Amino acid sequence: MNSYFIKRILYLIPTLIGASILIFFLYSLIPGDYVDTDPNLTAERKAELKELYGLDQPVITRYFTWVGNLFQGDLGYSLQFQRPVTEVLGNYIWSSFFVALASLIITWFLAIIIGVISATRHYSLFDSTVTFLVFAAMATPSFFLGLIMIKFFAVDLGWFPAGGMITTGSNFTGLEYFKDLAEHMILPVLVLVMLSVGGLTRYFRTNMLEVVRQDFVRTARAKGLKERVVIFKHAFRNAMLPAITLFAFELPALFSGAIITEQIFNWPGIGAIYMQAFTVRDYPLLMGFTMFIAVLTVISNLIADLLYGVADPRVRLK
Incomplete structure (x- = not known):
C-alpha cells in the first residue's frame, strides 16, 4: 500500500507538468490579450503595458516564468482585477x-434513496414515474429551469429572493446573516439538484439492478434473511463501490462553479468570474484557475484509487 501510494505521488509530477504545458500553450495560441482588448489605449501605452506584464517575452520564456511562480504558490496576477489570482479566487471560489x-449532499442523498427504491421496484409505477421525471429534468436547459424557478418561487409566490448572495443594503450579522445567505442559496441549489439528480439516480439504479441479480444476493435470500438486510447490507454495499470513484471526482466540481446558474441568479461565484475573464482575455486568471482545477483533479483521482482499495478487500493495490 505504501509503495503504491509513493508511486502514484511520483506519477502526479509528470501529469501536472503535462497539464501545465497544455494549459499555458493552449491559452497562448489564442490571439490577443487583456491589453489588446482595451480600445482606449494608444499603441505606445499598449507596448508599455506588455513590457510591464512580460507579455512581450517569447512564449517559452513566459512559460518557465509562470511555472517558476507556480512552485512558489503564485498563480499569477489578474490584469482585470489588478490583484493576485490567489486573492481573486479566495474572494469568489468559496461562494461557489x-x-x-x-x-452535492442533497443530490447524493436523493439519488441513493430513489435509485435503490427504483431498482427494488423494477418496472413499477414508482420506477416509471421516476424515469419520466429524471429524463424530463435532464432534458431541461439550466437557464430555462432557473428562469422558471425565479418566476414561480420568487415573483409569483415571493418565497425566496430572485438573485444575489445577500439582501442589498443589509447589515446582517451572526445568525441573521447566515439565514439571509441560506434563503438566497435555496433557488440556485434547487436548480443544481434538479439538473444532476437524474443522471446520478439512473447510475445507482443501474448498479443496484446488476448487483441484485448476482449469486451472492440470491444466496442471502435463500438463507432466509430479511429483504431489508439483503438489499441494504449486501446488495447496496456492493453497488456503492463504483460510486466511490464518482464521488471522489466531485472534488474539483465543488470549486469549479456553475457558470450558467450563477449568471442567472447573479450569484458572485467563480463560474461567473471565469466567464468574465474569458470576455476580457484575462489569461493569468484563466490559467491559474484551470491549473488549480487540474491539481484538484489528479488529487481526487488518487483519493478514488486509495478509497476503492480500502472499501473492497478484493482490490489489491500494488
Whole structure:
C-alpha cells in the first residue's frame, strides 16, 4: 500500500507538468490579450503595458516564468482585477463551494434513496414515474429551469429572493446573516439538484439492478434473511463501490462553479468570474484557475484509487 501510494505521488509530477504545458500553450495560441482588448489605449501605452506584464517575452520564456511562480504558490496576477489570482479566487471560489457542497449532499442523498427504491421496484409505477421525471429534468436547459424557478418561487409566490448572495443594503450579522445567505442559496441549489439528480439516480439504479441479480444476493435470500438486510447490507454495499470513484471526482466540481446558474441568479461565484475573464482575455486568471482545477483533479483521482482499495478487500493495490 505504501509503495503504491509513493508511486502514484511520483506519477502526479509528470501529469501536472503535462497539464501545465497544455494549459499555458493552449491559452497562448489564442490571439490577443487583456491589453489588446482595451480600445482606449494608444499603441505606445499598449507596448508599455506588455513590457510591464512580460507579455512581450517569447512564449517559452513566459512559460518557465509562470511555472517558476507556480512552485512558489503564485498563480499569477489578474490584469482585470489588478490583484493576485490567489486573492481573486479566495474572494469568489468559496461562494461557489457552499452552493456546490449543499447541492452535492442533497443530490447524493436523493439519488441513493430513489435509485435503490427504483431498482427494488423494477418496472413499477414508482420506477416509471421516476424515469419520466429524471429524463424530463435532464432534458431541461439550466437557464430555462432557473428562469422558471425565479418566476414561480420568487415573483409569483415571493418565497425566496430572485438573485444575489445577500439582501442589498443589509447589515446582517451572526445568525441573521447566515439565514439571509441560506434563503438566497435555496433557488440556485434547487436548480443544481434538479439538473444532476437524474443522471446520478439512473447510475445507482443501474448498479443496484446488476448487483441484485448476482449469486451472492440470491444466496442471502435463500438463507432466509430479511429483504431489508439483503438489499441494504449486501446488495447496496456492493453497488456503492463504483460510486466511490464518482464521488471522489466531485472534488474539483465543488470549486469549479456553475457558470450558467450563477449568471442567472447573479450569484458572485467563480463560474461567473471565469466567464468574465474569458470576455476580457484575462489569461493569468484563466490559467491559474484551470491549473488549480487540474491539481484538484489528479488529487481526487488518487483519493478514488486509495478509497476503492480500502472499501473492497478484493482490490489489491500494488
